[in-house]
Amino acid sequence: MAKEKKSQSGMPLALIVIVLLVVVISGVWLYNSSSTTTTPAANQANQAKPTAVNIPPGASLGVNMIGSPDAAVTIEEFADYQCGACASVHPVLKELQGVYAGNKNFRFVFRHYPLGIAGHDKSFEASVATEAAGLQGKFWQMQDKLFTNQQAWTSNPNYRQMWVEYAGAVGMDVERFKTDIAGIQTKERVEQDMQRGRAMAISSTPTVLINGNPVPFNQLNITTLRQLVDAEIQKATAAKAASDTVAQPASNANSGSASNSASNSNAASNAK
Amino acid sequence: MNDDITAEDDGQSGIKKLPLAAAVVALIGLVDAVYLTVKHLRNEVVPCSLVEGCEKVLSSAYAEIGGIPIAAFGAVAYFLAFSLAVLAAYGNRLTWTLFRVQAALMAAYTLWLLYLQAFVIGAFCQFCLISAATSLTLFIFALFVKIR
Numbered sequence: 171m172a173k174e175k176k177s178q179s180g181m182p183l184a185l186i187v188i189v190l191l192v193v194v195i196s197g198v199w200l201y202n203s204s205s206t207t208t209t210p211a212a213n214q215a216n217q218a219k220p221t222a223v224n225i226p227p228g229a230s231l232g233v234n235m236i237g238s239p240d241a242a243v244t245i246e247e248f249a250d251y252q253c254g255a256c257a258s259v260h261p262v263l264k265e266l267q268g269v270y271a272g273n274k275n276f277r278f279v280f281r282h283y284p285l286g287i288a289g290h291d292k293s294f295e296a297s298v299a300t301e302a303a304g305l306q307g308k309f310w311q312m313q314d315k316l317f318t319n320q321q322a323w324t325s326n327p328n329y330r331q332m333w334v335e336y337a338g339a340v341g342m343d344v345e346r347f348k349t350d351i352a353g354i355q356t357k358e359r360v361e362q363d364m365q366r367g368r369a370m371a372i373s374s375t376p377t378v379l380i381n382g383n384p385v386p387f388n389q390l391n392i393t394t395l396r397q398l399v400d401a402e403i404q405k406a407t408a409a410k411a412a413s414d415t416v417a418q419p420a421s422n423a424n425s426g427s428a429s430n431s432a433s434n435s436n437a438a439s440n441a442k
Numbered sequence: 443m444n445d446d447i448t449a450e451d452d453g454q455s456g457i458k459k460l461p462l463a464a465a466v467v468a469l470i471g472l473v474d475a476v477y478l479t480v481k482h483l484r485n486e487v488v489p490c491s492l493v494e495g496c497e498k499v500l501s502s503a504y505a506e507i508g509g510i511p512i513a514a515f516g517a518v519a520y521f522l523a524f525s526l527a528v529l530a531a532y533g534n535r536l537t538w539t540l541f542r543v544q545a546a547l548m549a550a551y552t553l554w555l556l557y558l559q560a561f562v563i564g565a566f567c568q569f570c571l572i573s574a575a576t577s578l579t580l581f582i583f584a585l586f587v588k589i590r
Contacts, residue, residue, distance in 0.1 A: 182528045189469065189524060193476055193517075200480045253490035285492055289563075374491035387489045 233359065234309050236267050237277030242406030243399055245276075248283035248367050248377040251296035251316045252324050256376040259390050260317040263378070266395050275403045280313070282363040283375050292329060295351075297360040299333050302350035303342060304359075311340040447586050458531045461538060464583040465527035471576035472520035478513035478569050482506075504558050512555075516573060519548055523580060530589055538589045545584035548577045 247263060249256040263278070270276035282301075284293035296316055303312030315336035316323070323329040337347040350356055367377075378385045380398050389395075447460065482505060505511060523544055530538035552574045559566045 182532045182534075185528050186525045189472075190521065193472060193521070197476045197480055200477070201483060250490060255487045255489045258487045285490055287490065287492060290490070373493065374489045376489060 234280040234304060235277055236310070237270070238274045239277065241273075241277040242275045242410075243277070243402040244279060244379075244381055245395075245399070246279045246281060246379045246382075248281045248363075248372045248375055250283055250285050250290060250293045250375040251300070251313075251320065252290045252293040253285070253375045254320070255387065257317045257320040259376050259378070260314075262390055262392050262395065264314070265392050266399070269392075269396060270399065273403075275406060276399065280309075281367060282360045283367045283372060283377070284360070284364070285375060292324065294360065296333075297363075298356045299337075299347075299351055301356035301359045302347050302353075303337060303340070305350050305356070306342050306346065308337075308340050308342050312336060312342075315340065448588050448590055456533065458533065458589060460583065460587045461527045461531040461541075461589065464541070464580060464587070465524050465531060467576050467579050467583070468520050468524035468527055471573055471580070472517060472524055474569055474572045474576065475513050475516035475520050478573070479511050479517055481569075482511040482513055504555075504563065513573075519544070520576075523548070527583075533589075535589050538587075541580075542584040545577070545580040549581035552577045 245263075245266070249259075267278050270278075282297035284290060284297055286294070300309055300312045300316065303309050316333075319332070319336070323332045326332060334344055334348065338344050374387075376387070376390070378390055378395075380395075381402055385395070385398065389398075505513075507515070523541060526537040526541040526544065530541060555570065556574055559570065
């Protein structure tokens with residue numbers, strides 16, 4: 171018996187050393203691997219079916235919109251003001267809006283999507299506050315304040331007072347701001363966006379769609395977004411050029427390969 | 443304790459199955475803790491989801507002690523637990539005693555972390571819950587399994 175034990179004494183140590191090596195190596199590998207590994211939420215966004223921008227119900231397009239109303243490329247963002255990832259993506263989207271400012275092919279639409287999960291007790295109210303700001307033409311300025319100061323107000327019991335200070339800082343009529351927050355109109359606006367989000371089965375924030383196609387979270391950087399937007403603009407202008415040269419839409423036999431935006435612009439020319 | 447279960451040798455190999463099972467559970471905890479450590483060190487922001495929340499647990503003030511992610515301490519603890527259990531599976535009674543003490547300490551710390559998630563942070567994190575499950579399982583082994 172003693173002899174048998176001795177012959178096995180190397181086994182457990184070998185096992186322990188092997189496990190240690192495997193764990194250290196895979197840990198280092200995991201740490202150095204590029205962040206292309208998709209998060210579960212990003213996977214969901216990937217699997218979500220492309221949804222046409224105008225189909226689901228809810229808010230009319232353009233309440234909180236930057237850019238041209240009849241632009242060929244629509245960026246639509248669903249976000250929650252207490253979501254850290256939304257705050258981290260905010261500067262990127264702001265930069266994107268700056269890059270395409272004045273481009274008649276580009277528009278950016280913001281949608282409120284307060285998630286109602288733990289720790290998001292103030293998101294709905296925050297959305298209402300930005301809508302109240304919107305009534306004074308300061309929606310984007312207020313949104314910027316809320317996202318950049320998210321850490322400060324999200325855990326502060328006096329967050330309402332902080333919002334009032336932000337409102338004053340961006341040059342709003344503070345008394346009117348307070349009244350509008352309490353009013354029904356601003357709440358209805360937020361609920362319209364939420365309705366649309368639910369109809370589109372949005373399950374996480376931020377969800378950013380380019381012409382109805384969700385962009386995975388890990389691709390929400392300025393380089394990738396510009397590439398995607400440029401590609402969509404190119405597609406749209408090419409389709410427009412094609413429909414301009416083909417005088418009669420009925421003779422357009424190769425419509426099988428037409429992209430989404432191409433068929434949209436065809437529909438538009440049919441309607442004329 | 444009369445209701446203790448005594449780990450019996452597997453007839454031929456001399457390996458005790460219950461401590462070996464405990465080692466496997468510790469291994470699961472180890473993999474989970476390493477994953478959490480790496481995730482913390484990479485400081486990745488994840489989207490907020492209706493189902494999973496925001497992973498705000500991992501970015502909370504409680505996720506670090508002295509700048510070191512607690513997941514890293516967890517990884518070390520699980521590795522130690524694994525090693526002790528493997529040695530015990532090969533018949534070392536002393537390491538099993540040490541394992542039992544360690545598992546009790548880990549379970550106590552796990553309860554503290556569960557309390558933090560439920561009542562202080564107000565959110566749970568999936569992989570933290572896996573760790574809680576493995577450490578409490580280890581504690582069950584520690585409570586009821588004896589080596590002779």
